[in-house]
Amino acid sequence: MFENLLRELRKFEHGVRIEVRVETDEKGFLDRKCPHENCGEHFKVLLKDWKDKVPDAKAYCPICGGSARSTEWNTPEQERSFSDQAHNHVSQLIADANEKDVSAFNSRQPSGGFISMRMEHRRGLLLPTLPSRARDAFEQEFQCEQCACQYSSVGAAFFCPACGHNSAGSQYWAALEAVRKLLDGVEELRAHLEQSVGRDGARDIVRLLVENTATKLVGSFQRFAEVRYSEIAGQIPRRNVFQGVAAGSDLWLAVTGSSYESLIGPTDLATISRLFQQRHLFAHRDGIVDQDYVDRSGDRRFSPGQRLIVSVDEVRRVLDVLDRLARGMSNGPENANSGHDPSLPLT
Numbered sequence: 260m261f262e263n264l265l266r267e268l269r270k271f272e273h274g275v276r277i278e279v280r281v282e283t284d285e286k287g288f289l290d291r292k293c294p295h296e297n298c299g300e301h302f303k304v305l306l307k308d309w310k311d312k313v314p315d316a317k318a319y320c321p322i323c324g325g326s327a328r329s330t331e332w333n334t335p336e337q338e339r340s341f342s343d344q345a346h347n348h349v350s351q352l353i354a355d356a357n358e359k360d361v362s363a364f365n366s367r368q369p370s371g372g373f374i375s376m377r378m379e380h381r382r383g384l385l386l387p388t389l390p391s392r393a394r395d396a397f398e399q400e401f402q403c404e405q406c407a408c409q410y411s412s413v414g415a416a417f418f419c420p421a422c423g424h425n426s427a428g429s430q431y432w433a434a435l436e437a438v439r440k441l442l443d444g445v446e447e448l449r450a451h452l453e454q455s456v457g458r459d460g461a462r463d464i465v466r467l468l469v470e471n472t473a474t475k476l477v478g479s480f481q482r483f484a485e486v487r488y489s490e491i492a493g494q495i496p497r498r499n500v501f502q503g504v505a506a507g508s509d510l511w512l513a514v515t516g517s518s519y520e521s522l523i524g525p526t527d528l529a530t531i532s533r534l535f536q537q538r539h540l541f542a543h544r545d546g547i548v549d550q551d552y553v554d555r556s557g558d559r560r561f562s563p564g565q566r567l568i569v570s571v572d573e574v575r576r577v578l579d580v581l582d583r584l585a586r587g588m589s590n591g592p593e594n595a596n597s598g599h600d601p602s603l604p605l606t
């Protein structure tokens with residue numbers, strides 16, 4: 260009697276594949292959300308690349324680098340829309356099968372007897388199923404230098420969602436850009452902060468932010484130099500060798516034939532030497548100047564015992580120098596003739 264219905268239901272024993280509709284933004288990017296609890300960031304991947312380049316077994320979060328199966332990255336809105344679409348699809352299949360069974364049953368009933376049997380079938384309600392609306396396109400777009408997968412995020416992204424490649428170059432330029440934006444917005448930020456935490460609090464927070472740029476810049480440069488060194492020399496450099504300017508430059512000279520000074524000149528070399536020494540003071544002496552700092556940095560503006568003051572203009576100069584130094588280091592021996600390094604931003 261319920262042959263059609265049973266036949267449909269039997270299909271579900273082995274799982275059914277249902278095509279669902281999904282909306283992308285105007286640039287064709289698909290919304291994704293990192294499934295890892297401590298991250299949960301939203302990002303986007305070009306739909307075509309998500310289908311063609313991201314393996315089923317593993318996709319990567321561009322922000323935290325965590326991985327998960329490619330089915331784990333739906334946003335809550337997509338989850339809802341997919342489950343509504345699946346519900347409707349299944350309801351439709353069952354309703355169609357049921358309708359066929361009922362009309363077959365009814366057509367088999369003899370007419371004219373004392374008791375007449377008739378079955379009725381009513382369709383269940385279908386849920387409204389528009390594909391979930393895509394978020395507006397994100398401004399920052401990236402393309403993996405290894406597999407060419409295109410993705411976008413709010414703020415910096417570090418890992419390719421398809422192959423997990425982490426570009427030291429892109430990460431470094433993103434760090435410089437973030438510091439540059441901080442410097443550009445610092446006065447506006449101070450004004451905002453004054454309204455919420457008062458003048459003293461605002462000044463302390465801004466000072467903390469500007470001082471922290473020394474640590475951020477040296478750390479970013481160190482990683483960039485380590486990765487570039489490994490690419491060129493084919494081995495990992497000695498730990499923390501790029502935390503010092505002289506030691507880093509010597510190693511660079513040994514492996515590429517160019518010292519830092521030959522890439523940026525003596526004046527700019529002195530500028531970054533000072534930054535590296537300042538980072539050391541903030542990290543280990545809470546910014547209190549000692550004789551060692553004065554000797555090594557040549558910075559005679561402060562005497563031992565004084566507290567280091569870092570100005571926004573000074574950090575800006577350092578940024579420009581670090582930018583030029585890293586560009587010089589990107590044109591290493593292996594791509595000296597190839598023109599543009601793919602990890603460099605086009606300017």
Ligand SMILES: [Zn+2]
Binds near residue numbers: 320323325
């Ligand atoms: Zn993540």
Ligand SMILES: [Zn+2]
Binds near residue numbers: 406408
């Ligand atoms: Zn990739």
